Amino acid sequence: DIQMTQSPSSVSASVGDRVTITCRASQGISSWLAWYQQKPGKAPKLLIYAASSLQSGVPSRFSGSGSGTDFTLTISSLQPEDFATYYCQQANSFPPPLTFGGGTKVEIK
Amino acid sequence: EVQLVESGGGLVQPGRSLRLSCTASGFTFGDYAMSWVRQAPGKGLEWVGFIRSKAYGGTTEYAASVKGRFTISRDDSKSIAYLQMNSLKTEDTAVYYCTRGRYSYGYWPELYFDYWGQGTLVTVSS
Numbered sequence: 645d646i647q648m649t650q651s652p653s654s655v656s657a658s659v660g661d662r663v664t665i666t667c668r669a670s671q672g673i674s675s676w677l678a679w680y681q682q683k684p685g686k687a688p689k690l691l692i693y694a695a696s697s698l699q700s701g702v703p704s705r706f707s708g709s710g711s712g713t714d715f716t717l718t719i720s721s722l723q724p725e726d727f728a729t730y731y732c733q734q735a736n737s738f739p740p741p742l743t744f745g746g747g748t749k750v751e752i753k
Numbered sequence: 754e755v756q757l758v759e760s761g762g763g764l765v766q767p768g769r770s771l772r773l774s775c776t777a778s779g780f781t782f783g784d785y786a787m788s789w790v791r792q793a794p795g796k797g798l799e800w801v802g803f804i805r806s807k808a809y810g811g812t813t814e815y816a817a818s819v820k821g822r823f824t825i826s827r828d829d830s831k832s833i834a835y836l837q838m839n840s841l842k843t844e845d846t847a848v849y850y851c852t853r854g855r856y857s858y859g860y861w862p863e864l865y866f867d868y869w870g871q872g873t874l875v876t877v878s879s
Contacts, residue, residue, distance in 0.1 A: 737861045
């Protein structure tokens with residue numbers, strides 16, 4: 645199985661800060677990577693797919709980069725509504741399983 | 754508007770069965786691969802399995818933790834996906850989400866989950 649390792653597991657930041665979350669795959673996954681945002685009690689929301697493509701309706705302050713094994717999600721200027729948990733996911737269905745990172749909680753400083 | 758609505762969750766004893774349903778609307782259901790993803794209380798996300806569209810055989814793939822116990826099926830005429838869960842264990846306790854794959858082309862599609870249901874809680878306990 646491909647393991648997805650996120651870091652940090654949590655980060656404290658202030659409104660307006662630039663926040664960077666990293667995700668490392670245990671083997672190369674090309675650009676088959678997604679990022680999700682999840683707020684308490686809610687379903688996850690797709691932010692980024694194919695490593696760097698912004699899902700429709702997602703603010704442009706979110707961006708993704710990387711390929712192979714190392715990926716990054718950047719929030720350029722943190723907004724109050726961005727405090728949430730973020731997950732990466734490798735999206736190549738061959739071979740199964742699809743796997744998620746352990747999550748990064750973005751908290752208010 | 755795309756909507757996915759799960760139903761069928763609840764409290765069930767270990768070893769028993771439960772069937773979840775996911776009713777879809779707002780898109781051509783038969784064109785998409787559908788997946789189930791679960792989240793144990795206070796934990797991260799775990800992919801459970803997916804079913805291909807009929808164009809690719811309507812076949813299924815599963816996580817090792819549920820293979821042989823869980824079965825995903827679909828009724829395209831009703832726009833419903835199902836998750837049949839047998840021989841339930843306490844570690845299957847989770848919120849179960851139904852999701853749509855953004856790109857559902859090919860036998861082995863890239864599965865980015867662009868729409869999610871609200872989730873349904875399954876509690877396995879005696």
